[in-house]
Every structure is written in structure tokens, then in C-alpha cells.
Amino acid sequence: MTQPAQQKLNVAILQMDIAIGEPETNFRKLESMLEEAAAAPVKPDLIIAPEMWNTGYALDRIQELADPQGERTKSLLSEFSRKHGINVIAGSIAEKRGGDVYNTIYAFDREGNVTNDYSKIHLFRLMDEEKHLAAGDRIGTLQVDGVPAAMMICYDIRFPELSRTLALGGAKVLFVPAEWPHPRLHHWKTLLTARAIENQMFVVACNRVGRSGEAHFFGHSLVLNPWGETLAEGDEEERILHATLDLSEVDRVRKTIPIFEDRRPGLYRTGF
Numbered sequence: 001m002t003q004p005a006q007q008k009l010n011v012a013i014l015q016m017d018i019a020i021g022e023p024e025t026n027f028r029k030l031e032s033m034l035e036e037a038a039a040a041p042v043k044p045d046l047i048i049a050p051e052m053w054n055t056g057y058a059l060d061r062i063q064e065l066a067d068p069q070g071e072r073t074k075s076l077l078s079e080f081s082r083k084h085g086i087n088v089i090a091g092s093i094a095e096k097r098g099g100d101v102y103n104t105i106y107a108f109d110r111e112g113n114v115t116n117d118y119s120k121i122h123l124f125r126l127m128d129e130e131k132h133l134a135a136g137d138r139i140g141t142l143q144v145d146g147v148p149a150a151m152m153i154c155y156d157i158r159f160p161e162l163s164r165t166l167a168l169g170g171a172k173v174l175f176v177p178a179e180w181p182h183p184r185l186h187h188w189k190t191l192l193t194a195r196a197i198e199n200q201m202f203v204v205a206c207n208r209v210g211r212s213g214e215a216h217f218f219g220h221s222l223v224l225n226p227w228g229e230t231l232a233e234g235d236e237e238e239r240i241l242h243a244t245l246d247l248s249e250v251d252r253v254r255k256t257i258p259i260f261e262d263r264r265p266g267l268y269r270t271g272f
């Protein structure tokens with residue numbers, strides 16, 4: 001059922017540790033953090049989890065570990081979102097489909113329906129994604145309680161043309177599940193802040209914490225407003241973060257500095 005667009009959105013971010021190659025442990029952890037988030041004094045309208053929370057980057061065994069068609073994930077999250085009446089961006093999971101494994105987000109509405117999905121389109125070579133995963137072939141849009149929004153995954157934030165396309169399509173909030181490690185905290189914060197400022201949109205980014213092999217994931221999940229200010233930021237510990245998005249701020253900022261009216265797309269071509 002489509003809901004009227006509401007002006008405020010309370011979000012909860014599950015900044016969780018992930019046990020590499022242990023879906024059972026990760027499902028249990030996710031379930032317990034979801035229940036804790038739902039019981040917060042200010043009930044969230046939406047909960048978001050990190051990238052590849054079911055398996056972590058166990059890429060050598062990803063074919064055997066990935067969730068076939070996301071069925072297990074859909075069953076858990078559909079039941080949870082319906083029971084609590086909360087929208088969920090189910091991080092991303094390793095999803096097995098047609099013999100390939102994708103890095104996929106499912107979005108659930110308050111009635112437990114999958115409203116949209118998105119499979120990561122830019123695979124991150126530094127972590128060998130392109131050797132083990134298949135890339136998605138379409139961009140991630142959704143509506144949250146009638147609010148136009150968008151989804152990208154981790155490395156995708158390095159591609160400003162993607163977020164700009166989503167903003168031009170009307171997105172007011174960008175959701176970003178991630179597994180982003182040291183030593184690139186500076187890149188993480190700078191790129192997310194740039195995406196918020198240049199597109200005058202909210203950014204809700206959920207990064208995992210903990211270690212996996214050589215990689216040390218720093219958390220620092222971030223919620224930014226359309227002016228690029230920080231509404232919430234995690235540290236390096238496992239925890240749940242909360243923030244309230246006042247969606248009227250998007251229109252206010254877009255009126256104050258009307259970049260979408262001032263763009264000159266006809267001139268944005270190479271040809272030196």
C-alpha cells in the first residue's frame with residue numbers, strides 16, 4: 001500500500017561486526033540487532049544493515065555460502081518488517097542467482113513486501129569482487145513511505161555520475177550499505193559528504209566494524225543532511241545509531257542554492 005509522503009523519517013543503522021563465512025552467526029546477530037533497534041524509545045521508520053552481512057568477504061567459498069535467490073533473507077526480513085511495521089534496507093547480501101553470485105540489497109516496506117532490489121554495479125577490484133561476483137545491470141531506486149530514495153553499495157560512492165543520476169530522478173535520500181576498511185576513512189567521509197552536498201540529499205551510510213583477515217573495518221557509519229552536516233556518526237564499535245531526517249530540508253537547500261536549475265548538461269562533454 002502506498003503511504004502519503006511524510007516529512008520526517010527516523011532511521012536506525014546497524015553498525016554490526018560480521019563473522020566471515022558464517023551465515024548462521026550473522027543471521028542470529030542481525031536478528032538480535034533488528035529487535036533491539038525496533039525496541040528503541042523512538043521507533044525507527046527504517047532500519048539499514050551493512051554490505052554482505054550474511055557472509056562477509058568469504059569470496060573463496062561464496063558460491064556455497066550465498067543465499068539462493070535471497071530466500072532466507074527475504075523470509076526473515078519480510079516477517080520482521082511486517083511484525084514491527086518498519087521499512088528495512090536489508091544491507092546487502094551475497095545472493096546466488098542463475099549460477100552467479102551478486103552483491104544485492106533488498107528493500108522491504110512496512111507490510112513486509114520486497115519493494116525493490118539492487119545489485120552492486122561497480123565491483124571493487126582491490127577486494128577481488130570482480131573475480132567472484134557478477135555485477136548488476138540497473139540502478140537502485142525505491143520509495144520509502146512515499147519518499148523517493150535511492151540505493152548504492154560501498155564502492156559505488158566513488159562514481160558521482162551514479163548518485164547524480166539518482167538525484168536527477170528525484171531521490172531525496174541515498175542509502176549506502178558498506179564494508180569499507182582502513183586506511184581509507186578519509187575517502188569514506190569525504191566522498192559521502194560530497195555526495196550529500198553536490199546532490200543536496202540526505203545520505204544514510206551503514207559500514208561494518210571488526211576485522212576480517214588483513215582488513216580492519218572502521219565503522220563510522222554516517223548520516224548527513226543535504227547541507228553536508230553530520231546528524232549521526234559511529235565510532236569503531238558495534239552499535240546501533242539513530243537519526244531523524246527532516247525531509248523538508250531537501251527542498252529548502254535546493255531552493256537556497258538551485259543547482260538543479262543551474263546545471264548546463266549540454267556543455268558537459270569532453271572535446272578538448
Ligand SMILES: NC(=O)CCC(=O)C(=O)O
Pocket residue numbers: 051124127153154155156158178179180181184187
Ligand atoms: N566493499 C567495497 O566496495 C569497499 C570499497 C572501498 O573500500 C573503497 O575504498 O572504495
